[in-house]
Amino acid sequence: MVKEIERSGIPVVHICTVTPIALTVGANRIVPAIAIPHPLGDPALTHEEEKALRRRIVEKALKALQTEISEQTVFED
Secondary structure, eight states: OHHHHHHTTOOOEEEESOHHHHHHHTOSEEEEOSOSSOTTOOTTSOHHHHHHHHHHHHHHHHHHHHSOOSSOEEOOO
16 A cells, blocks of 8 residues: 555655564655554653654654655664
8 A cells, every 4th residue: 555655656654663574565664663562652661751752753754754765765763
């Protein structure tokens, strides 16, 4: 589905916990998440720390959407 959306000209970011799978299925913009049971958070953190963590991931995904790419790209920290 991601490939079809991108073919129509809409960039897509795949936030995922297992980046090799995202690479295998052909996602172009990949942002690694935290862990399988908590992809966008960490219950061991305080409320403020978790909010900051989530914000960093979402901001990284937004930056990935704005980045021109020519091949599959994993947006690490």
